[in-house]
Amino acid sequence: MSVVSMTVNGKPASADVEARTLLVQFIRDELGLTGTHVGCDTSQCGACVVHVDGRAVKSCTMLAAQAEGAEVLTIEGLAKNGELHPVQAAFREHHGLQCGFCTPGMIMTAVDMIRRKPDLDEETVREELDGNICRCTGYHNIVKAILAASQEMR
Amino acid sequence: MSDKASGEGIGQPVRRKEDFRFITGNGHYTDDISRPHQTWTCFLRSPHAHARIKSIDTSAAEAAPGVVAVFTGKHVADDELGGLICGWTVTSKDGTPMKVGPHPILALDTVRYVGDHVAMVVAETLADARAAAELIDVDYEALPATISLATCQDETAAQVHPEAPRNTCFEWELGNKAETEAAFARADRVVKLDLTNNRLIPNAMEPRAAIGEFDKGSGIYTLHTTSQNPHVARLVLSAFVGVAPEHKLRVIAPDVGGGFGSKIFIYAEETACVWAAAKVGRPIKWTGDRSEAFLSDAHGRDHLSHAELALDKDGKFLGLRVKTIANLGAYLSTFSAAVPTYLYGTLLSGQYDLPAIHVEVDGVYTHTAPVDAYRGAGRPEATYLVERMVETAAREIGMDPAELRRRNYIRTFPHQTPVIMNYDAGDYEASLDAAMKAIDYAGFPARKSEAASRGKLRGIGMSSYIEACGLAPSAAVGSLGAGVGLWESAEVRVNPTGNVEVMTGSHSHGQGHETTFAQLVASRLGIPMEQVEIVHGDTDKVQFGMGTYGSRSGAVGMSAIVKALDKIETKAKKIAAHLMEAAVEDIAFENGTFTVRGTDKSLAWAELSLAAYTAHGFPSGEIEPGLKEGAFYDPTNFTFPAGCHICEVEIDPDTGITKIAKFVAVDDFGTVINPLIVEGQVHGGIAQGIGQALLEHGVYDAESGQLVTGSYMDYCMPRADDLPSFTLGFTKTESPSNPLGMKGCGEAGAIASPPAVINAITDALGIRDIEMPATPARVWSALQSAAPRAAAE
Numbered sequence: 001m002s003v004v005s006m007t008v009n010g011k012p013a014s015a016d017v018e019a020r021t022l023l024v025q026f027i028r029d030e031l032g033l034t035g036t037h038v039g040c041d042t043s044q045c046g047a048c049v050v051h052v053d054g055r056a057v058k059s060c061t062m063l064a065a066q067a068e069g070a071e072v073l074t075i076e077g078l079a080k081n082g083e084l085h086p087v088q089a090a091f092r093e094h095h096g097l098q099c100g101f102c103t104p105g106m107i108m109t110a111v112d113m114i115r116r117k118p119d120l121d122e123e124t125v126r127e128e129l130d131g132n133i134c135r136c137t138g139y140h141n142i143v144k145a146i147l148a149a150s151q152e153m154r
Numbered sequence: 155m156s157d158k159a160s161g162e163g164i165g166q167p168v169r170r171k172e173d174f175r176f177i178t179g180n181g182h183y184t185d186d187i188s189r190p191h192q193t194w195t196c197f198l199r200s201p202h203a204h205a206r207i208k209s210i211d212t213s214a215a216e217a218a219p220g221v222v223a224v225f226t227g228k229h230v231a232d233d234e235l236g237g238l239i240c241g242w243t244v245t246s247k248d249g250t251p252m253k254v255g256p257h258p259i260l261a262l263d264t265v266r267y268v269g270d271h272v273a274m275v276v277a278e279t280l281a282d283a284r285a286a287a288e289l290i291d292v293d294y295e296a297l298p299a300t301i302s303l304a305t306c307q308d309e310t311a312a313q314v315h316p317e318a319p320r321n322t323c324f325e326w327e328l329g330n331k332a333e334t335e336a337a338f339a340r341a342d343r344v345v346k347l348d349l350t351n352n353r354l355i356p357n358a359m360e361p362r363a364a365i366g367e368f369d370k371g372s373g374i375y376t377l378h379t380t381s382q383n384p385h386v387a388r389l390v391l392s393a394f395v396g397v398a399p400e401h402k403l404r405v406i407a408p409d410v411g412g413g414f415g416s417k418i419f420i421y422a423e424e425t426a427c428v429w430a431a432a433k434v435g436r437p438i439k440w441t442g443d444r445s446e447a448f449l450s451d452a453h454g455r456d457h458l459s460h461a462e463l464a465l466d467k468d469g470k471f472l473g474l475r476v477k478t479i480a481n482l483g484a485y486l487s488t489f490s491a492a493v494p495t496y497l498y499g500t501l502l503s504g505q506y507d508l509p510a511i512h513v514e515v516d517g518v519y520t521h522t523a524p525v526d527a528y529r530g531a532g533r534p535e536a537t538y539l540v541e542r543m544v545e546t547a548a549r550e551i552g553m554d555p556a557e558l559r560r561r562n563y564i565r566t567f568p569h570q571t572p573v574i575m576n577y578d579a580g581d582y583e584a585s586l587d588a589a590m591k592a593i594d595y596a597g598f599p600a601r602k603s604e605a606a607s608r609g610k611l612r613g614i615g616m617s618s619y620i621e622a623c624g625l626a627p628s629a630a631v632g633s634l635g636a637g638v639g640l641w642e643s644a645e646v647r648v649n650p651t652g653n654v655e656v657m658t659g660s661h662s663h664g665q666g667h668e669t670t671f672a673q674l675v676a677s678r679l680g681i682p683m684e685q686v687e688i689v690h691g692d693t694d695k696v697q698f699g700m701g702t703y704g705s706r707s708g709a710v711g712m713s714a715i716v717k718a719l720d721k722i723e724t725k726a727k728k729i730a731a732h733l734m735e736a737a738v739e740d741i742a743f744e745n746g747t748f749t750v751r752g753t754d755k756s757l758a759w760a761e762l763s764l765a766a767y768t769a770h771g772f773p774s775g776e777i778e779p780g781l782k783e784g785a786f787y788d789p790t791n792f793t794f795p796a797g798c799h800i801c802e803v804e805i806d807p808d809t810g811i812t813k814i815a816k817f818v819a820v821d822d823f824g825t826v827i828n829p830l831i832v833e834g835q836v837h838g839g840i841a842q843g844i845g846q847a848l849l850e851h852g853v854y855d856a857e858s859g860q861l862v863t864g865s866y867m868d869y870c871m872p873r874a875d876d877l878p879s880f881t882l883g884f885t886k887t888e889s890p891s892n893p894l895g896m897k898g899c900g901e902a903g904a905i906a907s908p909p910a911v912i913n914a915i916t917d918a919l920g921i922r923d924i925e926m927p928a929t930p931a932r933v934w935s936a937l938q939s940a941a942p943r944a945a946a947e
């Protein structure tokens with residue numbers, strides 16, 4: 001066991017965990033932030049995406065220890081002062097979610113996507129979503145929501 | 155009703171109430187829940203498709219760090235627990251009931267598929283449980299396995315269950331054989347096709363999970379689980395498995411991350427968690443990982459069929475005969491017997507006036523995971539068969555496929571098909587016309603030649619589907635072998651402050667009931683939607699209900715709410731009449747206000763609600779205090795959503811890659827409560843259908859019975875860049891079978907789209923058939939065999 005410390009959603013967080021603890025387990029089990037989901041065991045689905053030092057990362061693909069000292073942002077920390085982030089608002093407005101299970105990962109991926117590529121078009125959004133699986137929406141409204149949010153954030 | 159007044163009424167694209175918790179990470183899925191002092195469990199699964207268990211030694215596992223208990227099939231048998239059941243009995247054509255092999259919760263002496271449950275380890279942590287499971291020593295005698303659907307009925311095939319010779323569970327038939335043969339005898343043309351409906355693995359994004367608990371003081375068991383129908387789970391666990399009496403078992407299905415059928419069924423893991431919780435005296439939590447989901451969630455489809463269509467010289471359909479072998483897997487899952495029979499054979503008339511149909515279905519066992527309902531359940535298999543046959547017939551007789559469909563559409567209603575169903579309303583040509591217009595059907599030849607100039611092959615294919623939803627009139631399903639009735643329940647509870655809770659037996663796992671049901675209630679009572687709470691998924695809070703599947707929650711679940719609201723209005727008017735000293739007949743209720751006709755007397759909803767509970771001066775015996783009403787709604791018929799989907803593909807002949815260039819769906823769902831949500835349902839269904847047609851295939855190794863496609867590395871899920879945006883349209887004929895005129899929309903996309911895609915691909919390639927999934931390898935190979943013709947064009 002060893003103590004791992006990081007900043008999560010702006011607050012210091014630390015816990016004594018086994019070396020093999022994944023970042024997603026640290027977030028869910030140690031911090032109780034269950035908005036980040038686990039949808040697979042082969043790093044394929046993207047349900048677990050969070051931001052580490054501002055970049056989208058599959059938190060099932062990284063050890064908690066590798067995030068030592070990092071700034072981690074999860075879905076719970078995205079809305080600021082009770083205001084939804086424009087991507088969250090767009091998912092709601094355009095019905096970009098059904099069961100909601102893939103949604104936190106989709107939103108965190110989308111926020112990073114818009115930051116990296118402010119001039120998104122549909123084809124780029126679809127390519128960029130390659131690492132996130134949604135079984136409910138057929139992606140139609142997710143793509144629409146991301147494009148709308150990127151417009152608004154321009 | 156004040157439908158559109160508030161912008162929240164029926165037909166409005168209201169943004170979903172449930173979204174806030176999901177977009178902020180505040181949903182509560184089963185794995186998000188932890189109970190005090192909980193333990194963790196994992197299951198040891200069979201590595202063999204078929205083996206005899208000679209012995210199991212659990213001593214090392216029991217002694218491992220953190221282990222609380224280890225259970226095997228012997229413990230289950232010692233406790234005299236029943237096995238898992240199939241709730242629908244199918245009778246073979248010789249009058250014998252289907253042949254059912256036992257389905258124990260943990261295997262006793264034989265394992266029958268890779269992933270079958272052998273032992274359960276309960277430990278302080280998941281890591282401890284997993285490490286200990288590795289220490290269990292099972293002495294297996296590996297046996298030959300039966301995997302192939304084509305040969306599983308051979309005398310020499312390994313037997314899955316001794317109860318079912320030749321691995322045949324039932325040999326079922328429907329329709330009129332003699333009439334069908336007569337139709338073929340006078341046909342001018344007969345079109346024949348062998349068809350495969352590929353095996354699919356449902357893959358709801360939330361894996362199954364469960365927490366079992368037992369309270370010693372009260373003797374009450376609680377099961378949190380990923381279920382589409384918590385009451386049905388409780389009934390099966392009580393009445394058949396015998397885990398606990400029904401009134402001592404609470405089943406809670408909190409937020410559920412998609413189901414698509416796979417979470418209807420009562421599985422071994424969930425059952426074991428609740429049973430074992432009493433034995434260890436602590437809560438037991440299990441969260442399946444994706445690999446386990448691939449192995450042990452019930453799979454879908456998996457048919458081999460031969461079909462023949464008889465036509466006269468004008469292209470009028472005379473008869474259809476079908477022989478299907480349907481894979482049931484190693485055990486019968488909860489609804490598995492109904493899917494390839496009553497949900498399949500009954501839809502083989504499609505949208506067509508088909509005077510004679512005869513279908514034979516053999517339900518067979520193989521050493522593979524159980525196969526049961528997956529989005530559409532039987533109806534996609536029927537639609538695939540019918541629409542591939544119609545398209546093939548059109549090409550063989552050289553008629554435009556749209557024209558052939560037009561010649562054969564049913565045009566008058568009600569229409570009795572030769573296979574049980576009585577279609578009550580529809581306008582199939584309206585959907586066809588709208589879809590052809592939306593895709594610019596007339597412009598296709600120009601697009602095809604433009605694509606050819608770029609070296610690409612373009613094809614177009616359509617699918618005129620019908621499904622039977624709104625499951626289902628209880629008497630009808632009872633006469634067909636169902637062990638349950640398929641009504642739905644609702645209770646409307648008006649609180650003294652005027653806000654409203656609605657307990658529904660439906661369950662939402664992505665469908666947006668918290669919004670659509672609230673729209674209905676709010677518009678009827680004239681109150682804002684935020685004053686309506688939809689309560690579902692907890693057997694302690696909600697009266698018995700049948701749950702959500704078969705696109706039934708609107709047509710059946712909402713109809714129950716309508717009935718309860720009718721009773722609320724009747725009682726509220728009585729109270730209003732008393733309070734305003736008027737006759738009940740003179741009370742009007744509109745926009746949340748009670749008035750006495752012809753006077754200026756009025757009473758607001760909130761005032762009336764409070765008065766219902768203060769009950770001062772109610773004439774005793776005439777008006778009871780309170781305002782709460784319940785209703786059970788049993789539909790009078792199935793509903794029949796129908797429509798036309800058209801797909802246009804472009805194929806790169808060098809790589810065999812198929813791109814969906816355009817996809818148009820025009821659907822008739824009857825009354826639509828919330829178009830935003832309905833469109834979302836169609837999108838998701840189409841994506842799953844395109845997945846079936848192009849990408850997805852559950853494959854077992856033919857010899858070893860190992861699941862070859864056991865992860866997202868091998869099972870190809872549709873991703874955003876595999877799909878286009880879809881063009882949707884709607885036509886409307888109201889269903890006469892329920893008070894709202896709704897038909898259901900949850901499965902249409904998955905039912906309609908696969909034949910549209912395959913019809914488009916075979917059109918592009920100029921070939922008769924291609925097996926699903928039409929992967930680039932298959933398309934490329936087909937092109938190589940068809941090369942002389944393609945080169946000549």
Ligand code: FES
Pocket residue numbers: 037038039040041042043044045046047048049058059060061
């Ligand atoms: S859980 Fe991380 S990619 Fe699936």
Ligand code: FES
Pocket residue numbers: 096097098099100101102103133134135136137359411412664
């Ligand atoms: S909304 Fe259910 S998986 Fe995406």
